[in-house]
Amino acid sequence: MRSSIIRGTSYLAARSAIGFAVGLGGMLLLTRLIGAENYGLYVTISTVISYMSDIALMGVSNYIIRKEEVVGRSLYDLAFTFSLLASIAAIGVGVGLSFFLSGWLHSPEIRLPFLITLVALPISALLLPSQTMLEKELNYKQIAFLEMHTQFVYYGVALALAYAGFGIWAPVIGNIVQGAAAVVIGCKYAKYLPRLYWSWKPLKEMLQYGIANSVSKRIWGLRTLINPLIVGHFAGPGGVAVVSIAMRLIQALSVVNGTIMRVSFSVLAKLQQDKRRMELALNEAMTMQVFSIAPFLIGFAALAHWVVPLMFDDAWDAILVIYPFLAFKYMIYGIFNLQMNVLYVYGKNWEVTKFNLLHVGMLALLTFLLVPYFGLNGYAWAEVATIGTYYAIHRNVSESLNVDYREPFFYTLICVPAMFAPMLSFPWALLLLLPLLLFLVMSKPRNQIVGYSRQLLKKEKTLEAV
Incomplete structure (x- = not known):
């Protein structure tokens, strides 16, 4: 087990080391190109919407990873279907939240980029089953490649747009393109295409663990x-x-x-x-x-x-x-x-x-x-x-x-x-x-x-x- 942790970690650590160089350099360039104020607004947008996405996913991925027996495709399809519907529902909540944010932070300019990022929330549901499948199989080498490639996509798009003078829209658009790229690459690695499926009995068991797990982690996520x-x-x-x-x-x-x-x-x-x-x-x-x-x-x-x-x-x-x-x-x-x-x-x-x-x-x-x-x-x-x-x-x-x-x-x-x-x-x-x-x-x-x-x-x- 020690070897499993060390070897599995090495793939993600190698990816993170490369990501550190790319991410740090990209972050510095992006901050200088769009300014500290715009970067701070983007951090607020991405943090709040990431938190909303985690709530919508309801911890169903951890339920699947935790199961000791072999998991069939139908359970992954069910997790995708539920998460997709929950993400769509979260968009409605986020529209109302955008008015609160602009007033609380005294920044009316945050509202439109927040709403555009919000509309892309269902992308997380599309990625969930394939990424969960890779993690359950301890296939961290492919997860590392997935994260590394999508990071290159994000900074490539964001820096190009920032240089062109798009301001806060540069990281917003880069984030959406990164999510779409992650779905394509993740489905390819997992050899899985999401499809709609519904069954009340396994969903009830999934949510019994997932909601309890999600509530706990989302309370912790409030710190972000x-x-x-x-x-x-x-x-x-x-x-x-x-x-x-x-x-x-x-x-x-x-x-x-x-x-x-x-x-x-x-x-x-x-x-x-x-x-x-x-x-x-x-x-x-x-x-x-x-x-x-x-x-x-x-x-x-x-x-x-x-x-x-x-x-x-x-x-x-x-x-x-x-x-x-x-x-x-x-x-x-x-x-x-x-x-x-x-x-x-x-x-x-x-x-x-x-x-x-x-x-x-x-x-x-x-x-x-x-x-x-x-x-x-x-x-x-x-x-x-x-x-x-x-x-x-x-x-x-x-x-x-x-x-x-x-x-x-x-x-x-x-x-x-x-x-x-x-x-x-x-x-x-x-x-x-x-x-x-x-x-x-x-x-x-x-x-x-x-x-x-x-x-x-x-x-x-x-x-x-x-």
Whole structure:
């Protein structure tokens, strides 16, 4: 199973590494061509509509992936049909929402591009069955190619239109074309063409799990709306753009971390009947998460004083201030998000839902209270303050499994000081790198990293062993 995670992750990580270069370069060019205000408005549009799309899909893909028995074509067709109808219904809701957004954000110019993007919402339903089929079969190599190719399509279209002076319409049109391309490529890889199918009995079972799973995740997804709706209300589109780019940098630097999370749900689902193997997989995966994310976040922090001015102008200096706090939060999130996957696998959706309500509610409240007085620093502090809510996840998982935090927490404590290097001037920032010397004198972490690297380089097709 370790090999399956590492090899499966390697495909997505390689894609993400390429995507990081393409996405970062494309994002910088796009932001400069259309301006920070337009980019902030587009982030708001894409975030809100992506959230609406996730609600419409109702978690049916996770229901199919979680099923241990072989899934027939009719279930994929049913998932497509339901998601298509739900997406169409969401368009009606979005029309009314467009008036609220323009008033709350004091940006009437957001309404038309929001509505045009909204009309393309059913594209997600067209892509759902083929992508679900690939993920259930652990076919991450083709998923990686799918995501990489569509990313090229998006930036190719968006940058060309931005250069031609289309403003905010450049990323809007690029996003729609990207979605259409993803449907074509996904159907080709999965050898599947969506078709309409309806049956009440399997739909009821699908929605019993899917709605519970979706409600839990959509509550968690509300945190993505805090930046465009709360930060945007107080700091404007420019503030939304700064927070969004800082988070995009962290997510891009966490290429392996994100892909481990994606692969882990499918792999852990295969271990749900074996408690001992589930414990071993979870405890080792938490350490893998630390090793997968820390080097990249620390590397950027060490170079941030030179990299950020090179990539951005003086208006983006706030990235240096909020980056360390958001990076620290993301490290902890990576460890506990694995435990959330365990709860989903065991069908304990309500336990995750209660945690999500607590976490998102606290983040929203603190952001609302702090940003008006402390600006973007207030948002960063609010993110760190919500780390305490992860105790609720630990308490639920520890009722079923023996969770060992010693290694991941110890390695995290060694790595975190270096992430705050951007807050000190050179050469004083180098002092924060000193705790990393422990990795050089301790044999166990070196051996673990070497072991993971060797498995990553194996040539055999270990995914088939799953």
